[in-house]
Amino acid sequence: xxxxxxxxxxxxxxxxxxxxxxxxxxxxxxxxxxxxxxxxxxxxxxxxxxxxxxxxxxxxxxxxxxxxxxxxxxxxxxxxxxxxxxxxxxxxxxxxxxxxxxxxxxxxxxxxxxxxxxxxxxxxxxxxxxxxxxxxxxxxxxxxxxxxxxxxxxxxxxxxxxxxxxxxxxxxxxxxxxxxxxxxxxxxxxxxxxxxxxxxxxxxxxxxxxxxxxxxxxxxxxxxxxxxxxxxxxxxxxxxxxxxxxxxxxxxxxxxxxxxxxxxxxxxxxxxxxxxxxxxxxxxxxxxxxxxxxxxxxxxxxxxxxxxxxxxxxxxxxxxxxxxxxxxxxxxxxxxxxxxxxxxxxxxxxxxxxxxxxxxxxxxxxxxxxxxxxxxxxxxxxxxxxxxxxxxxxxxxxxxxx
Amino acid sequence: xxxxxxxxxxxxxxxxxxxxxxxxxxxxxxxxxxxxxxxxxxxxxxxxxxxxxxxxxxxxxxxxxxxxxxxxxxxxxxxxxxxxxxxxxxxxxxxxxxxxxx
Numbered sequence: 001x002x003x004x005x006x007x008x009x010x011x012x013x014x015x016x017x018x019x020x021x022x023x024x025x026x027x028x029x030x031x032x033x034x035x036x037x038x039x040x041x042x043x044x045x046x047x048x049x050x051x052x053x054x055x056x057x058x059x060x061x062x063x064x065x066x067x068x069x070x071x072x073x074x075x076x077x078x079x080x081x082x083x084x085x086x087x088x089x090x091x092x093x094x095x096x097x098x099x100x101x102x103x104x105x106x107x108x109x110x111x112x113x114x115x116x117x118x119x120x121x122x123x124x125x126x127x128x129x130x131x132x133x134x135x136x137x138x139x140x141x142x143x144x145x146x147x148x149x150x151x152x153x154x155x156x157x158x159x160x161x162x163x164x165x166x167x168x169x170x171x172x173x174x175x176x177x178x179x180x181x182x183x184x185x186x187x188x189x190x191x192x193x194x195x196x197x198x199x200x201x202x203x204x205x206x207x208x209x210x211x212x213x214x215x216x217x218x219x220x221x222x223x224x225x226x227x228x229x230x231x232x233x234x235x236x237x238x239x240x241x242x243x244x245x246x247x248x249x250x251x252x253x254x255x256x257x258x259x260x261x262x263x264x265x266x267x268x269x270x271x272x273x274x275x276x277x278x279x280x281x282x283x284x285x286x287x288x289x290x291x292x293x294x295x296x297x298x299x300x301x302x303x304x305x306x307x308x309x310x311x312x313x314x315x316x317x318x319x320x321x322x323x324x325x326x327x328x329x330x331x332x333x334x335x336x337x338x339x340x341x342x343x344x345x346x347x348x349x350x351x352x353x354x355x356x357x358x359x360x361x362x363x364x365x366x367x368x369x370x371x372x373x374x375x376x377x378x379x380x381x382x383x384x385x386x387x388x389x390x391x392x393x394x395x396x397x398x399x400x401x402x
Numbered sequence: 403x404x405x406x407x408x409x410x411x412x413x414x415x416x417x418x419x420x421x422x423x424x425x426x427x428x429x430x431x432x433x434x435x436x437x438x439x440x441x442x443x444x445x446x447x448x449x450x451x452x453x454x455x456x457x458x459x460x461x462x463x464x465x466x467x468x469x470x471x472x473x474x475x476x477x478x479x480x481x482x483x484x485x486x487x488x489x490x491x492x493x494x495x496x497x498x499x500x501x502x503x504x
Binding site: 023027039042 | 456457458459460461462482483484485486487488
C-alpha cells in the first residue's frame with residue numbers, strides 16, 4: 001500500500017471533483033480507457049471526489065464531455081508538480097546535480113591502497129610497483145583491472161605465491177601470500193670447520209660432513225672446533241684433504257641473569273582528566289586546529305580517526321582526527337617480598353629470552369636469592385638445549401678441487 | 403428458430419459455457435477463463451469484485467455494479483471506491499449486504 005502511494009507520488013496525480021448527473025458513466029468511460037482512479041468518494045448527490053494520474057487526466061477530458069460532467073481540479077500532488085514549482089530556482093537544481101555528481105565522483109576514486117600478507121617483501125616495494133602500473137591514490141576505479149595488477153605483481157615478485165587485488169568501496173585491497181623459498185645452495189667447494197658458538201656441554205654430535213672432534217659429555221669453549229674440515233691421511237705423504245664440514249652439535253648451555261629485587265614499583269595510572277587536540281586532514285595534508293597547549297606533563301595519547309564512511313565501504317580522504325590526551329600520574333607502590341621477587345623474576349626471564357636463540361629449548365630453571373650490601377638480588381639460571389654449531393671458513397685454502 | 407432463441411439465452415446465463423467446461427476438464431481455476439464475477443470480502447471493510455462490466459450507481463450507502471450475471475448490489479455506510487480498473491474494483495466501508503439482482 002505504501003509502495004503504491006509512493007509510486008503515485010513520484011508519477012504525480014490530481015485530486016478532482018467531478019460533478020454531473022451521471023458520474024458513474026464518467027468512471028466507466030475512464031476505466032475502459034485504462035485510466036486508473038482511486039479513492040473515489042461521494043460528496044453529494046451531484047459531485048464525486050477522486051484521484052487520477054496526470055496522464056489519465058489528459059485523456060479524461062473527452063470522457064467528461066461524453067458523460068456531460070464537469071471536472072474541477074482540487075489539488076495537484078506529487079513530485080512532477082513540485083519540480084515544476086521549483087523549476088526557476090536554478091541554484092537549487094545546480095546544487096542537487098552537483099551534490100550527486102560529487103558523491104559519484106568521490107566514490108569512483110581509489111582513496112587508499114592497502115597491502116597485506118607480505119612478510120619478507122617490503123610494502124614500499126610493492127607500492128612502488130603498483131605506482132609504476134599507473135595506480136595511485138586518486139586513480140579512477142574503472143581504470144584498474146584487478147586481474148592485471150595481480151598478474152603483474154606475481155610476475156615482478158618471484159617470492160609471491162599468490163596475489164589478489166580487490167576493489168572494496170574506495171579502497172584497493174591487495175593481499176599477497178609468500179611462498180616458501182628453496183634453500184640456498186650449499187657451497188660444497190668452500191672448505192670450512194664447524195666451531196662452537198658458545199660454551200656448553202655436548203649432548204649429541206651429528207656430523208654430516210667432516211671429522212667430529214668432540215663427543216657426548218665433552219665440555220666445549222666458545223670458538224672451539226667441533227667438526228673439522230681437514231681430513232688428515234694416515235700416510236702423511238699424501239697430505240690433507242679439505243671438506244666443507246657440516247653438522248649439528250646439540251649442547252647444554254646456561255644463561256644467567258642477576259636482577260635486583262625492587263622494594264617498590266612505580267605505576268602510572270590515568271587521573272581521568274582529558275584534553276583533546278583536533279586536526280583536519282585531506283589526503284596527507286594535516287592541519288591542526290588551534291586548541292591551546294597541552295596542559296599535562298605526563299600523558300598518553302590515543303588517536304581517533306573520524307572520517308566519513310558510507311556503508312562501511314566508501315571512505316573519503318578527508319576527515320577529523322581527535323588526539324585524546326589522558327593525564328597520567330605516577331604512584332609508588334610498595335611491594336611485598338613475594339610479589340617483589342616474582343616481579344624481578346619476570347624481568348630476568350624477559351632479559352634471558354632476549355639473549356636466547358629462538359630454537360633453544362629450556363630444560364631447567366633455577367632461582368637463587370643473593371643478598372649483598374643490604375640489597376637483595378635474584379639470580380636466575382636457565383639451562384637449555386640448543387644447536388651450537390656454526391661454520392667458519394678455513395683460511396688460506398682457496399677451494400676444493402675434485 | 404424463433405421459438406428456440408429465448409430458451410438458448412436463458413441456458414447461456416445459467417448453464418456452464420463451453421469455455422468453462424473445458425476449463426473444468428483441464429482443472430484450470432474457473433475464474434481464469436470464465437466471465438463470471440468473483441467477489442472477495444475481507445472482514446466487513448473491503449469487497450473486491452473482479453470480472454465486472456461497469457458501475458451503475460455509486461453513493462455512500464449503495465454501490466451497484468453490473469456484471470455478466472446480473473447486478474451486484476452492495477449496501478453499507480461510508481462506502482468509497484479505493485481503486486477501480488478495467489478488471490476489478492475495490493470497495494471499502496462498513497458493508498452490510500451483498501446482493502445479486504438478476
